[in-house]
Amino acid sequence: MHALIVYAHPEPESFNGAMRDLAVSVLSEQGHTVEVSDLYAMGFTAHVGREDFSDVADGDTFNYLAEEMHAAGGGGFADDIQGEQDKMNAADMLILQFPLWWFSVPAILKGWIDRVLAVGVLYDRERRYSNGVFKGRRAMLSFSTGGPSSAYAPGGISGHMDIVLWPLQNGILNFLGYDVLPPFIAEGMGRADAEARQVILDAYAARLKNLENDQPLAFHPWDEFDDTLCLRPDVTAQTAGQGWRR
Amino acid sequence: MHALIVYAHPEPESFNGAMRDLAVSVLSEQGHTVEVSDLYAMGFTAHVGREDFSDVADGDTFNYLAEEMHAAGGGGFADDIQGEQDKMNAADMLILQFPLWWFSVPAILKGWIDRVLAVGVLYDRERRYSNGVFKGRRAMLSFSTGGPSSAYAPGGISGHMDIVLWPLQNGILNFLGYDVLPPFIAEGMGRADAEARQVILDAYAARLKNLENDQPLAFHPWDEFDDTLCLRPDVTAQTAGQGWRR
Numbered sequence: 410m411h412a413l414i415v416y417a418h419p420e421p422e423s424f425n426g427a428m429r430d431l432a433v434s435v436l437s438e439q440g441h442t443v444e445v446s447d448l449y450a451m452g453f454t455a456h457v458g459r460e461d462f463s464d465v466a467d468g469d470t471f472n473y474l475a476e477e478m479h480a481a482g483g484g485g486f487a488d489d490i491q492g493e494q495d496k497m498n499a500a501d502m503l504i505l506q507f508p509l510w511w512f513s514v515p516a517i518l519k520g521w522i523d524r525v526l527a528v529g530v531l532y533d534r535e536r537r538y539s540n541g542v543f544k545g546r547r548a549m550l551s552f553s554t555g556g557p558s559s560a561y562a563p564g565g566i567s568g569h570m571d572i573v574l575w576p577l578q579n580g581i582l583n584f585l586g587y588d589v590l591p592p593f594i595a596e597g598m599g600r601a602d603a604e605a606r607q608v609i610l611d612a613y614a615a616r617l618k619n620l621e622n623d624q625p626l627a628f629h630p631w632d633e634f635d636d637t638l639c640l641r642p643d644v645t646a647q648t649a650g651q652g653w654r655r
Numbered sequence: 656m657h658a659l660i661v662y663a664h665p666e667p668e669s670f671n672g673a674m675r676d677l678a679v680s681v682l683s684e685q686g687h688t689v690e691v692s693d694l695y696a697m698g699f700t701a702h703v704g705r706e707d708f709s710d711v712a713d714g715d716t717f718n719y720l721a722e723e724m725h726a727a728g729g730g731g732f733a734d735d736i737q738g739e740q741d742k743m744n745a746a747d748m749l750i751l752q753f754p755l756w757w758f759s760v761p762a763i764l765k766g767w768i769d770r771v772l773a774v775g776v777l778y779d780r781e782r783r784y785s786n787g788v789f790k791g792r793r794a795m796l797s798f799s800t801g802g803p804s805s806a807y808a809p810g811g812i813s814g815h816m817d818i819v820l821w822p823l824q825n826g827i828l829n830f831l832g833y834d835v836l837p838p839f840i841a842e843g844m845g846r847a848d849a850e851a852r853q854v855i856l857d858a859y860a861a862r863l864k865n866l867e868n869d870q871p872l873a874f875h876p877w878d879e880f881d882d883t884l885c886l887r888p889d890v891t892a893q894t895a896g897q898g899w900r901r
Contacts, residue, residue, distance in 0.1 A: 419704055566784065580813065
């Protein structure tokens with residue numbers, strides 16, 4: 410297996426940095442190969458712009474999707490975007506490693522998502538969800554939270570973690586066709602001492618050693634939706650269970 | 656009323672740009688004052704970094720929350736962050752105007768959220784949710800989607816829009832203490848012609864003229880949660896209704 414870890418934290422000595430290093434080490438020991446995109450170290454550009462493309466489809470009005478289609482059709486992407494797309498195409502497993510900031514990914518990782526995941530290359534109208542480009546490959550969120558897990562439990566003030574993660578796990582990973590593995594969450598890091606951190610790292614190591622046997626989350630497949638992108642009337646929405654099927 | 660519109664689109668002539676211009680025009684006609692933060696025009700920095708602060712709390716390990724606390728305690732923020740905090744403090748009404756990209760805000764707006772909404776200034780352990788700094792003020796998401804509204808209906812492949820927006824509406828706007836007005840959504844812009852666009856702009860104008868009478872979404876107030884940040888057992892979670900109370 411070849412894994413790509415996209416890592417987004419400004420401090421190399423952070424706990425997220427330790428999680429990244431651990432993943433590289435454990436996956437390598439298991440005989441896998443690993444590549445890391447360290448977005449801060451790369452100075453990765455976080456905002457979309459004209460400089461994302463080698464050529465111009467429309468020099469007057471800047472429509473990002475239209476420019477992506479033009480680039481995908483031969484116009485070409487900027488080197489940093491092309492490089493990340495190549496890494497994704499080479500990887501059987503994608504891990505996004507980040508601190509949960511404001512209930513989502515840090516802006517630099519959102520920039521990676523906005524810029525790299527281009528229409529015409531990594532998805533289009535026909536290649537989405539269970540027909541996605543990365544069908545049969547695996548992806549996982551691995552992240553830290555400052556607050557306690559109880560805030561993300563049913564009735565928690567932050568909302569159930571499945572709901573908080575829905576835009577990322579359904580709208581990005583499942584959308585691209587990946588089998589989405591359950592997230593690894595380092596919870597309550599705001600108050601974690603050295604011992605608590607080690608317990609979490611040990612749990613992450615155990616999880617990493619068994620990634621290939623992990624059961625993906627359950628999402629309704631593409632053919633259970635009708636032309637309006639709603640579940641077909643004959644399909645019963647399932648909202649319970651780990652996969653939180655709607 | 657004084658309104659702040661934080662606008663995040665790289666193309667001034669975009670539909671989001673038209674929505675911004677309309678809001679400035681209609682709110683001004685109503686006798687309100689309006690300020691716009693045009694993040695692309697400002698060249699707003701999207702990623703957090705050491706340059707966000709005038710002084711350094713810890714020069715070895717970069718802990719963003721710790722640096723924010725130090726800045727809030729007198730160390731000082733970078734001018735662009737201080738400027739945005741000042742604008743927020745001056746505004747009775749906050750509108751975030753953006754295209755929904757990957758089921759969230761564009762990276763440059765996430766950068767505004769990550770950098771401007773600093774602990775010790777705009778929130779802390781005591782000042783959150785219904786005890787938040789912006790208690791009694793109003794905030795609203797105003798955004799466009801490419802896909803059809805049916806994809807965000809119950810059973811829709813994108814998930815119910817209330818769930819997609821939960822991290823933004825609960826985790827950011829409600830967290831900061833704002834009364835969160837129902838979002839204004841320009842849906843299905845991927846296929847909208849000039850006539851469809853005008854219908855949406857007219858609807859937005861009507862909405863803007865009546866903002867002061869809008870009924871905010873319902874969220875459980877702070878005192879209905881216990882010390883673990885879960886709803887108290889004697890409080891019944893309400894999941895139905897426009898406010899999608901959990």
